[in-house]
Amino acid sequence: MRKWLGVLVVTLGIASTVDEGHVAVTAAHAIRVTGYYRDPDVAKLPAAMSFAYARLRAQDVDLTPRDPIEFGDIEHAAGVVIFLHGFAGSFVLPCWELSRAAAHAKLATVCPSTGVNGDWWSASGEKTLRATVANLRRRGVQSFYLAGLSNGGVGATVLAPRMRGTFKGLILLSGASSSAANPGIPVLAVQGRRDTMMPASMVRAYTQRVGGRYVELDAGHFSMLIRAEETHDAVVSWLTR
Template sequence: MRKWLGVLVVSLGVASTVDEGHVAVAAAHMIRITGYYRDPDVAKLPEVMSAAYARAREHDVELMPRDPIEFGDVQHAAGVLIFLHGFAGSFVLPCWEISRAAARANLATVCPSTGVNGDWWSASGERTLRATVAALRRRGVKSFYLAGLSNGGVGATLLAPRMRGTFKGLILLSGASASAANPGIPVLAVQGRRDTMMPASMVRAYTRRVGGKYVELDAGHFAMLLRAEETHHAVVSWLTR
């Protein structure tokens, strides 16, 4: 199943005329049928994902693959939120969702890709993040925030301390590394209480250890999708405080 998902996402990447939503919803159906993810909300995924993509289309969001994905005016925003995707690669939908919250704080959003596994903690992942920051600095950006979803959250907690002084804040969505060093910046973690892939206890312990703000939602691993408005509110409140 993991190999099948990888093939599906690679196909999405090379088929530039394919609407992302069609591929992602098909994958959600396959995940539900096969039981690949032992998540309490997996049965709801296809319906909720279909509705989320419908909302994105209503807002005229371009759902074709691209790298990096950008939302907002990078040159004139107060700063940029860099969002690290999770396993299965870079998708427009979660990038757009986090960009809605970032925009409320006058931040543009940039979502680079490091491939299907979302292993941002690897040498390749770190190079991609550093190159993204360097490219944005050349465009005049001076203020950065870092966010990550699932594996992206794990990577963000490990990379932020290595890039100390780069980011003003760290946002974690359903993911963190228990062994990550303190990044020395404000941290927000939004986590599903019933997450079986990134246990809430682990993310809660990390957030407490680094003195961050922890928001727990009644959901599993897909809290950002199934509790989109609550996630949006938590991120907006934290960014604009």
């Protein structure tokens, strides 16, 4: 199974030279066939991804891989949501999905990359986040939110307390560190009830400990994709209230 996972990561890495949607859907089929992930969402991944990428193409969303990925008018937005990707690297689809919600609060979205492992809690991950904030400040941005998906959520909970005073809020999607310090800012966690990779009980406990808002969906680890509209509505409600 580890061999199959390695092949998957290499395949995802090729996304820098081919259409992201084609590669992602192929990878979703590989995940389903190999059975590496024992998560209830796996069987739904290929169809859900195909539908999602069809939406992006219909709206002429640029699927060209880039680092960082940006959505919105950075220089004139009310602020920026910095979104940390999960395992397998940075992709346009989840960045675009989050940007749809951020736009309701007049926020732009920036999605930097720290490589396929998504280990934002590492020295290189922290360096990338700090450099992203510094670059955005040079462009005139003064208000920041931090968001993270899966490993990115774990990294966000670790880095927010280290960068205290930088972010106005923290958005966690299918991931959090059970041992992270309280960030001292509002927190939203949107979590799949049947997630086998980031247990709901762990994310729920973290959110309760830091006094955040916890939204649980009937899904597994890929709830941001499988329950895209419910995730969207939860983030919009939290950002705009």
